[in-house]
Amino acid sequence: MAAITLSAITKRFGSFDALQPLSLEVQDREFVALLGPSGCGKTTTLNILAGLEAPTSGRILIDGRDVTDIPPMQRNLAMVFQSYALYPHLSVRRNIAFPLEVRRAPRAEIDSAVARAAELLEITPYLDRYPRALSGGQRQRVALGRALVRKPAAFLLDEPLSNLDAVLRLQMRAELSGLFRSLGATALYVTHDQAEAMTMADRIAVFAAGRMLQFAPPLTIYRAPADRAVAAFVGAPPMMFLDGIVTDGGAIQAGGLTFPARHAPLAPGAAVTLGLRPEDVSPARDGPTAEVVLVEHYGGNQVVTLRAGPARFCMLSPPDMRIEQGHRIGVSVDPRNLYLFAPDTGRTLAAPGLDPRNETR
Amino acid sequence: MSDRQILLLCLVPALLLLALTQFYPLAQSFYVSLHDWTLARSPVMGEFVGAQNYSRVLHDRQFTGALWFTLGLAAGSSILSVLLGFGLALLTVGENWKLRLSRTLLLLPMIIAPVAVGTVWRMMLAARIGPVNEALGALGLGTPNWLGSPGLAQVTLTVIDAWQWTPFSMIVMAAALASIPPDILAAARMDGAGRGLILRRIIVPITLPIILLVAMFRMVDALMTLDIVFTTTGGGPGFATHTLGYWIYVQGLRYFNISQAAAASWLLLALCMATAAAFLLWRRRIMSWQVRQ
Numbered sequence: 001m002a003a004i005t006l007s008a009i010t011k012r013f014g015s016f017d018a019l020q021p022l023s024l025e026v027q028d029r030e031f032v033a034l035l036g037p038s039g040c041g042k043t044t045t046l047n048i049l050a051g052l053e054a055p056t057s058g059r060i061l062i063d064g065r066d067v068t069d070i071p072p073m074q075r076n077l078a079m080v081f082q083s084y085a086l087y088p089h090l091s092v093r094r095n096i097a098f099p100l101e102v103r104r105a106p107r108a109e110i111d112s113a114v115a116r117a118a119e120l121l122e123i124t125p126y127l128d129r130y131p132r133a134l135s136g137g138q139r140q141r142v143a144l145g146r147a148l149v150r151k152p153a154a155f156l157l158d159e160p161l162s163n164l165d166a167v168l169r170l171q172m173r174a175e176l177s178g179l180f181r182s183l184g185a186t187a188l189y190v191t192h193d194q195a196e197a198m199t200m201a202d203r204i205a206v207f208a209a210g211r212m213l214q215f216a217p218p219l220t221i222y223r224a225p226a227d228r229a230v231a232a233f234v235g236a237p238p239m240m241f242l243d244g245i246v247t248d249g250g251a252i253q254a255g256g257l258t259f260p261a262r263h264a265p266l267a268p269g270a271a272v273t274l275g276l277r278p279e280d281v282s283p284a285r286d287g288p289t290a291e292v293v294l295v296e297h298y299g300g301n302q303v304v305t306l307r308a309g310p311a312r313f314c315m316l317s318p319p320d321m322r323i324e325q326g327h328r329i330g331v332s333v334d335p336r337n338l339y340l341f342a343p344d345t346g347r348t349l350a351a352p353g354l355d356p357r358n359e360t361r
Numbered sequence: 362m363s364d365r366q367i368l369l370l371c372l373v374p375a376l377l378l379l380a381l382t383q384f385y386p387l388a389q390s391f392y393v394s395l396h397d398w399t400l401a402r403s404p405v406m407g408e409f410v411g412a413q414n415y416s417r418v419l420h421d422r423q424f425t426g427a428l429w430f431t432l433g434l435a436a437g438s439s440i441l442s443v444l445l446g447f448g449l450a451l452l453t454v455g456e457n458w459k460l461r462l463s464r465t466l467l468l469l470p471m472i473i474a475p476v477a478v479g480t481v482w483r484m485m486l487a488a489r490i491g492p493v494n495e496a497l498g499a500l501g502l503g504t505p506n507w508l509g510s511p512g513l514a515q516v517t518l519t520v521i522d523a524w525q526w527t528p529f530s531m532i533v534m535a536a537a538l539a540s541i542p543p544d545i546l547a548a549a550r551m552d553g554a555g556r557g558l559i560l561r562r563i564i565v566p567i568t569l570p571i572i573l574l575v576a577m578f579r580m581v582d583a584l585m586t587l588d589i590v591f592t593t594t595g596g597g598p599g600f601a602t603h604t605l606g607y608w609i610y611v612q613g614l615r616y617f618n619i620s621q622a623a624a625a626s627w628l629l630l631a632l633c634m635a636t637a638a639a640f641l642l643w644r645r646r647i648m649s650w651q652v653r654q
Binding site: 050051052071072073077078079081082083085086087088089090091098099102103130132146156 | 542544545547548549550551552553554555558563566567650651
């Protein structure tokens with residue numbers, strides 16, 4: 001396994017900047033998720049690291065060795081593709097064996113490595129089938145087997161679960177997580193699914209529009225987002241944003257509601273964007289009231305959409321609470337759980353995960 | 362009346378027309394091939410002779426000569442055009458204006474009428490006044506008689522046929538290559554395979570079913586070659602470049618030996634069908650991976 005350093009990598013396609021200068025250090029045995037919406041540059045980053053695309057500028061180091069100009073076959077990285085990219089004309093056995101056959105490994109070594117990978121992934125019964133005869137989940141395992149069979153410096157995974165159905169995706173998510181932890185493998189995992197990133201990664205790199213917005217452990221991303229874009233992308237149901245003004249008393253007034261703020265970072269009268277995570281809003285007997293616009297009951301909990309003046313926000317409430325559409329209910333937010341952003345730049349001014357005395361973050 | 366019956370009823374006129382224009386002449390020619398009929402002697406068909414015409418044709422030295430030359434030409438031209446077509450397709454696969462332009466230019470030989478192809482090549486290769494030999498002569502490389510010496514004429518015709526049909530092979534292969542998911546090629550690179558290995562272990566095996574299909578079409582088509590012979594060598598020198606098609610043409614429409622020409626036509630048809638069947642069987646054997654288990 002290996003540490004990986006990307007240093008000031010950029011990528012231009014014609015006049016389009018696919019990647020702003022990007023620097024990223026992945027430690028040995030670290031599982032890093034590259035998270036962002038489609039077209040944000042995360043797959044480009046992975047392809048550049050793999051050597052499938054050349055960066056416009058910048059250097060790539062694997063364990064201190066500069067591999068920027070080295071072809072993919074000599075970088076010793078294993079990749080799992082979103083489409084699985086299995087070789088259709090080879091049996092499962094030959095698919096998994098391919099990386100070793102290409103390296104002219106001895107037959108006995110290939111056979112035992114394939115058997116081990118197949119056992120680990122529970123695909124031994126399918127070894128003599130062709131990819132066409134496998135289900136999506138089985139194909140996914142074969143693709144993993146092909147990556148595992150040799151000892152790569154790191155694993156690159158490009159949305160490996162996005163072609164699976166929802167139930168299987170959850171199951172594979174847990175399995176993959178366990179697998180990579182037990183392998184002690186360095187892995188870069190591209191995904192647009194924030195739940196995958198949150199649950200699997202040691203650290204998450206959040207991307208948007210060709211820029212890396214933040215690179216931090218999942219809970220830091222969640223509780224101390226660098227800016228509004230990161231806050232909006234991570235969390236489900238997503239954070240809601242309200243335009244607010246700092247009152248003389250240091251509270252935040254937004255959409256006819258007043259939220260007591262523990263640490264008002266701005267002078268009275270200043271405009272501020274208030275961010276509310278649904279789980280931080282709770283029903284209260286004596287709080288300010290809001291109108292119930294929509295109740296979505298998920299069985300285990302319910303998401304209530306509320307309206308107060310022009311402002312709309314969501315509340316996550318327990319499953320057994322009776323909430324009627326059209327009624328008004330009182331809500332409260334723990335002052336510690338307010339997120340505040342600068343309305344112009346989107347920069348985070350206050351967040352639960354930030355030390356309030358260190359607002360430069 | 363069900364929808365299906367109405368649909369079948371609508372098909373009847375087309376089927377009748379097909380039967381009339383396709384199967385009736387076929388049946389008629391088979392009928393003729395079993396009788397003795399030489400137009401030069403009589404306008405009316407002679408007596409029933411069974412398989413005599415077939416045995417006479419098969420014992421004809423000119424016919425067997427033509428058979429061997431035709432097989433050689435078909436095999437040579439197919440192999441050449443498949444290999445060249447695959448190579449050119451590999452070189453021109455992709456989407457930018459340069460590649461698209463090269464593909465279009467490379468297609469030109471195919472859209473020229475075969476008769477014109479033959480005529481142009483005959484003029485190009487004329488022994489004393491053709492531009493090819495003038496150039497070779499000026500370089501001091503000698504002036505081979507491309508269409509005039511028996512062995513060389515056979516090779517020349519094979520090359521001309523391959524030249525004309527390589528574009529066909531190229532466009533089909535280009536489509537086959539373009540249909541390989543790029544992820545698979547990227548995966549092979551990540552797995553450590555170099556260009557040669559990717560070509561041998563991934564690209565060729567995946568496109569092999571289509572390569573065989575192209576080879577089959579080329580082979581069957583080349584077995585029926587007539588036009589190029591007609592416009593370049595006229596079957597000569599001697600009988601060196603008689604193809605089966607040309608032999609049939611000469612027997613039937615020059616010597617009016619209708620019944621033997623019909624018999625030879627049926628032999629050629631059998632040869633084409635056997636060739637096609639062989640290729641299809643081969644193709645099915647290597648395609649097990651495309652079948653759901």
